[in-house]
Structure formats: C-alpha cells, structure tokens
Amino acid sequence: MHDGAPDPALYDFAAYRDRPVIRWPGDKSVAVWVSPNLEYYEIDPPANPHRKSWTKPHPDVVGYSHRDHANRVGHWRMADVMSKHGFPGSVSLSIALCQHHPDVVADANARGWEFFSHGIYNTRYSYGMDEAQERAIIEDSIRTVRDATGQTIRGWLAPALTHTPRTLDLIAEYGLDYTCDLYHDDQPMPVKVKSGRLISMPYSLEVNDHYGFFIYNMSPRDYARTLIRQYQRLADEGTGTVMCIPLHSYLIGQPHRIGAFEEVLRHIAADGRAWITRAGDIATHWFAQQGQQGVPA
Amino acid sequence: MTLDPAYLEYPHRQLGYDHTLYDWSPLKDRKPLAWPDGKSVAVWAVVSLEWFPIIPGDTPFRAPGHMQTAYPDYRHYTAREYGTRVGFYRLLDAFAKAGVRASVAANGAIAERYPSIIRDIVAAGHEIIAHTTDMNGTIATGLPEDAERALIAQSLDSLERVSGTRPSGWLSIARSQSWNTPRLLKEAGVAYCCDWVNDELPYAFNNGLVNIPLNHELSDRQILNVQQQSVDSYAEQILDAHDWLAAEADREGGGRLLPLHLTPYIIGLPYRMDAFEHLLADLAARPQTWFARGIDILEHFRSQQ
Secondary structure, eight states, rough: TTTTTSOOOOOOOSTTTEEOOOGGGBBBEEEEEEEEEOOOOOOOOOOBTTTTSSSSSSSSSHHHHHHIIIIIIIIHHHHHHHHTTTTEEEEOOOOTHHOOOHHHHHHHHHHHEEEEESSSTTSSOOTTOOHHHHHHHHHHHHHHHHHHHHHHOOOOGGGGOOOOTHHHHHHHHHHEEEEEESSSSOOOOOOOOOOOEEEEEOOSSSTHHHHHHHHHIHHHHHHHHHHHHHHHHHHHHHHEEOOOOOEEEHHHTTTHHHHHHHHHHHHHHSSEEEEEOOHHHHHHHHHTTTTOEEEEE | OOGGGGOOOOOTTTSOOSSSSSOOGGGGGGGOOOOOOGOOOEEEEEEOOOOOOOSOOOSSOOOOTTOOSSOHHHHHHHHHHHHHHHHHIHHHHHHHHOOOOOEEEHHHHHHOOOHHHHHHHTTTOOOOEEOOOOOOOOOBTBHHHHHHHHHHHHHHHHHHHHSOOOSSSOOOOOOOOTTHHHHHHHTTTOEEOOOOOOOOOOOOOSSOOOOOOOOSSHHHHIIISSSOOOHHHHHHHHHHHHHHHHHHHHOOSEEEEEEEEHHHHHTTTTHHHHHHHHHHHHHHHSSTEEEOOOOHHHHHHHHHH
C-alpha cells in the first residue's frame, strides 16, 4: 500500500458493469466457499498497546469459554453438517491451534479442507509489529501448518483483522496467493504489491455469522434467509462472482442455529448454479483464466 | 511503536489449554451420559432472582440490569422489583402447570429481604442455587481474595438459613469469575458452578468443581433484551435447539442439555408469558424432555463418572 497517502493504492478502480464474465468450472455462475474460523483465543494474552483483547479483567469467562465451545463442541457439529452437504472448508486458522488442539486441525485436514493463516492467536495483533516481527509470524504460519497438515498456506486473513502497511507486500513476497482482508468487490481482484502477485479473495463481513448475530442481531432463521438471498442474487446476476460464508463454530454451531444453517447448505447444493469449492481453488482458476479473453456480460 | 519482543513469545503454546483449570475434552470423545427413563434432552430452567440496591456498586463492575440513571433511579429499581414480586410468581405458576422443576439462582439478599419467596421455591420442589449476595456482589480478578471468600460464604449462609439447605450450585453475576473463584467455590463446599459456557454437558474442573454450562446465548436476556428479538422468535429458537439436540442424541447416543436461563423482569412480563407457557407446554409434550434441576443433572453426571 501507499503508506501515509489518503488513497492506500491497493488496487485500480473497476466498475462492476461491463466486466468480462468469469466462467467458473462446470460453467457455474457463482463460486461458493465456506470459511470456518478455527481459532484459539488466549485466556491471559499480553497487552498490545494499540488494541485491548478481552473487555474484562482476565479471565473473561464468557468471552474465553464461548470461544472454547468451538473446539469442544461447535466445530464437530458444524463440520459434520458441511461434509454431509458436500461443502469443504477453507480454514481461517489461528496457527497455535496446531499445538493446542491438533485433533481439531487433523479433523479439518482429513475432511479435505484448506488452511490459510489467521495469525498465531486471535489475541495477538499485528498492530505495532516491525518488519522482522511480521516476517516471524508469516514464517511461523507457513512452517507450522506445513508440519501439522502437509499443506502450504496460500492465503491470509490478518489476526483479528489487524494489519500493518506492509502486511500485503510481505505475504506476496512469501508466495501467498490471496488475502481475505479487502472487501471492495464480489470478484477476485489483483492487489498492488511490491513483489510477486496477490489477489483479493472475496470474504465477507456482511454475511459473516459474527456480524449476522452480533452486529445485525439476526435470529438464526433470519441469518439463514440472509445467506440464501445473498446466494440467489449472485447466482441470478450470473457474472462469475464469489460468495464466501465466514463462520465461527461457537456461533453457528450452537444448537438453535445449526439446523437453520443446514437448510442454507441444502439449498445452495440443490440449486445447481454454485461451484462449491475452496478459496485456493478459486485463486488457481482465476490465475489460470488471466490472459484469456472473457465473455462480455 | 515497536512491540516488545515478548509479544511474539508464546510460553503456553502447548498441547491442551493455556491454563490448568480444566483439561481438553471434546464432547464427541466422551462416554455418553444417560438421563433417567431413556430421556435424551435435559431441559434445565434456571431463574436468576436478584435484588438491585438503588445505590449501584461498580467494584469490580456494574451488574447487567443495574441502575442506569442519576440517583435515584426509580425506573430500574422498581422494574427489577416487578420481576421479583410479579414476574417470578408467573414463572412459578407456569412451572407448576407444565410440571417443571427448576433451579432458582437467588441472591442471598432475597432470603434476607423476602424469605417467603424462598419458602415458596422450596415448597414447589425447586432447587436454590447461590447467586452471590446482591447485585452489587460482582466478581472479577482484582476483587481481594478475602472479600470474594466472604461474599461466597455470606451468600451460601443467607440462603441456607432460610431454605434449610446449603446450596450445591453457584452462578456468578454475568458469569464473571476471578482467577480465584473455582478454588474459593470448592473450598466453600460448592459442588458445581454454571459460569463457563464452553460445553454442552457437565464436566469437572481439575480441582473437582463441576461446571454445568448454562448457555448464555439461549438466555432470555441475550435473545429478548440484547438482540431485541420477539418472544415468538425466542420460543422458536428454543424449540429449534431442542429439535437439533434430540436428533443429535438419537444419532450419536448420550443425553443432551438444553439450558433455559430466565430473568423474571424480562420473560415474566404479561405480553411474553403466554408464549413462554406455550413453549413449556411444547417442551413438556416432547417425549425426549426431562425437566431437570442442576442438582439432578449433577447427580446423574457424578454417578456415571
């Protein structure tokens, strides 16, 4: 990015109208990927001078134990529903989960899910890191996921969405293909980086379960209807967009929510217009299409 | 400002948790827990019965539902008292009608101020859980250990004096504990707490204290008050949860737990009570339902360990 400038110069403007249509494999009109955030929040993290972690003195019992529900209960319930309907996950991973609860990571890996880095812990923020520190967490992420799963991470979602002006340049330099940190489009877009190449992978805050339940205060069924409307609109537009469903199993895996969510997966799977896939596969397909002439909308 | 190098050190990055309060145990790996009579879903109603002094305390924090205006805050003082005088009796009647035995998490101050309520609870066969002293009795790290110990003892003593039974269970205000709380509760003879929401079945802390998770997301406060959804939506969500848990119990074996955390000044309002009574009737009509008190859940958990 252009550090200190009013326009961070992350990408060029490109209006949605008159773009070439993106053809997803099987001639599907919308690529749908599900992104479970598999996280570890520390009970007593050190303070970052730029952002407080827990709102209460440690231990923040509800804050911590709610997140812990994900690993003890929520993940398994959510993952079974996803597998049942043929949805792989692209995991936004707190890297230290590989050490704390390797069985959760192994389960996701065995299901054929992809992993990208969401920082070491969701209680360690990038704000204030110098370049060496930021390189350390990127290198830690690559090494730890490789050791735990055999996979090489291709993407990044900054821990708790905390960035520095150099984050995107660095992940591109390390060979990562996509960032989930930019929300300016419904299609993958090139990101300007100092070296290498990087695209923005459409993730979503708006239909993130956290936003649905705690920003918009939706009921479980309202959230499910929201996801179906989001999907229907993108499929109807037929321009080759990406729909991401970002999840936290301590939220979507609650017993009053998972049933309504299962209906969303059933709907999308039955509709036939969705390429149900992983973020890395979307990136691969997008890169492969570059240089080819798109079809005018 | 560059971060301290220690910010990238992870002394507790290890197998299991970054604390020693309880051990790692995913629910799916545990021996199934059976409820009596082949029931698969324990429905555990927990009513918080609270007294808010009109002069609020902020040490260590102000309780949810506490006074909000400049002194004297008649509106919140009396609206909370409405719950205790009126809403709670609607709940007692609704429980009797549906055959529900519940747990009542009462402030010690309820026993001291309104002993007849305690006697009505006991006479109906409900359990009393200790819920600190009054709504100024909040707990968090920073509260001196002696003060916390005294607060726990005072709550248990007040409730025992009037009810005749020393409570086995504990619920903190806002489920907020200090680092000392699990130890102090154990030392005070408390068998279980309801503060940690990380599971859907009882489990034991390493010191022997049991936690029966009282899902805060399914509480009337969260759904009706915080998220501002309707009581009809609340009832639908509880039934959806029951459907899911019953099906999961069938599929995977072992009982499940559906906690209903209730607040008399929230659910006990006239315009919400019909829907709540319908909900209890719907739950009672389901063959999987076992209406249980915390002490019953604890007993079944312990006998199967």
